[in-house]
Amino acid sequence: MRIALIGYGSVGKAFxxxxxxxxxxxxxxxxxxxTRKYTAYDPKGLPIDPEWGPPASVPEFLDKAQPEVVIxxxxxxxxxxxxxxxxxxAAFARGLPVITANKGPIAHAYASLRAEAAAHHIxxxxxxxxxxxxxxFNLVRNNLPGVTIHGISGVLNSTTKVVLAEMAQGRSLADGVRLAQEMGIAEADPAYDIDGWDSAAKTAALANVLMDANVTPQMVExxxxxxxxxxxIQAAAAAGFVITLVSRAKREADGSLTLTTRPERLPEDDLLANVDGTSNVLLLHTDLMGTQGIVSVTPGVEQTAYGLFADLVDIAQQL
Ligand SMILES: NC(=O)c1ccc[n+]([C@@H]2O[C@H](COP(=O)([O-])OP(=O)(O)OC[C@H]3O[C@@H](n4cnc5c(N)ncnc54)[C@H](OP(=O)(O)O)[C@@H]3O)[C@@H](O)[C@H]2O)c1
Structure with missing residues (x-):
């Protein structure tokens, strides 16, 4: 199966x-x-460090690449x-299936992208x-049929966890950001992590896909x-609390959605406060299946690459 990648940074190389x-x-x-600066093509398959050619627009790139799937x-x-x-x-317009690890499109345009894909059987x-x-998403799609998710809570941003853990040791926010950058987990602009944008985008993406919302990250408080x-942080710890950046989505009784991403002071035995290091936790509050939890222990870029791979296997089985 011929694959075209748009973007080739840490995730692309791990994939x-x-x-x-x-x-x-x-x-x-x-x-x-x-990438922004280069293109590379070889119908027989490219090596991990390909020979680069000049840039092209995405439509030009796809027309020349003739892939079977776009990532x-x-x-x-x-x-x-x-x-x-x-x-x-641009990929949909050419009838091509798409896989993405980029939460921007899911946080901003999921409903319309889903409708466009469905209308063209992509x-x-x-x-x-x-x-x-x-x-x-695949867990809910494949294993929770008939379930309605009425709430989501999670600690979803690894960079802020590393930064807060550093600060708990008396170091500064800037020290924590530097460490997260050295670990390769910070967004290209770490302000997106620190200011809660990454978590807000994840909250919107989860609400859009799992709770049929039609929201954007700007609509997350x-x-x-x-x-x-x-x-x-140290005073909270002394009193038995952990400060962590928590994302929540809740369907209210009147049908409206409350969406928040903010630092919360959680009792140290709270499930959301009990994942160390870069680990993430997500709880899905459902009608038929109680609360289900997913914990990702010390995730890295290899896990992100695996998620793309799992989607690729899924698509390959259906083509
Ligand atoms: N890293 C992780 O652990 C992780 C986890 C989950 C999701 N993600 C998501 O996965 C995506 C990729 O992450 P990453 O860590 O690989 O990022 P990265 O290392 O910063 O690489 C981004 C790549 O995208 C290219 N690019 C940027 N704008 C482009 C444009 N307009 N047209 C074509 N190429 C463009 C860059 O090209 P140049 O090199 O030419 O600038 C670079 O090759 C992001 O959306 C990120 O949020 C990452």
């Missing part, structure tokens, strides 16, 4: 390594790559989800947009961790 390791079992080939993994734009939304539409998958490759001090 290329994963395909390389699975070559004997899965006949997937990356035959074209586009959109450009940088997050939490403000309006572009240009990733247009990249996905498969569209996005497992890695929230909690790296841990099954969230958002407070970041920028105003928290090491002293505050």
């Amino acid at each position: 290329a390594r994963l395909l390389e390791s699975q070559r004997k079992r899965f006949p997937f080939r990356i035959t074209a790559i586009q 959109e993994i450009t940088s997050l734009n939490p403000v309006d989800g572009e240009p990733a939304i247009s990249h996905i539409r 498969l569209f998958r996005f497992e890695s947009t929230v909690m790296d490759g841990s099954p969230v 958002r407070t970041g961790i920028g105003a928290i001090t090491p002293e505050e």
Whole structure:
């Protein structure tokens, strides 16, 4: 199966390594790559470090690449989800299935992208947009038939967890951000993590897909961790509390949705306060299946790559 990648940063390279390791079992080939600055094509399959050619627009790139599936993994734009939304539409316009790890399009335009994909019988998958490759959307789609999700709560941003843990040791927010950057987990612009944009985008994406909302990250009541001090975290710890950035979505009795992303002071035995390091936790509050939890223990870019791979296997089985 011929794959075109739009974006080739940490996730793209981890995905290329994963395909390389699975070559004997899965006949997937990356035959074209586009970044902001370069393109590369080889119908026989590109190496992990390809020879780069000149840039092209996404439509030109797709027309030349002639892929069977497109993977959109450009940088997050939490403000309006572009240009990733247009990249996905360019693939749909050519009848091509799309996989993305970019939460911008799911947070800003899920309802319309889903409708466009359905109208043209095109498969569209996005497992890695929230909690790296841990099954969230695929779990609900495949294993929770008939269930209505009326609430979501989660600790979904690894960078703020690392920063708050550093501050709990008396170090500064800037020290924490530097550490998260060294670990390769911060967004290209770490302000998106610290100001809560990444978490708000995940909250909107989860609500859009799992609660049939039609919201954007701007509609999430958002407070970041920028105003928290090491002293505050240490005082909370001394009193048996943990301060962490929590995302919540709740369907109210009148049918409206309450969406929040903000630092919360949780009792230290709260499930949401009990995942260490970069680990994430998500709770789905349902009607027929109580509360279900998903924990991603120390996720890394390899898990994000696996989420793309899982979506690819799913699509390959249906084509
Ligand atoms: N890293 C993670 O652990 C993780 C986890 C879950 C989801 N994600 C999501 O996955 C996506 C990729 O993350 P990453 O860590 O791989 O990012 P990254 O290392 O910053 O790489 C981004 C890539 O996108 C390319 N790009 C940016 N704008 C583009 C445009 N307009 N047209 C074509 N290419 C463009 C960049 O090209 P240049 O190099 O030419 O600038 C680069 O190759 C993001 O949306 C991120 O939020 C990441």
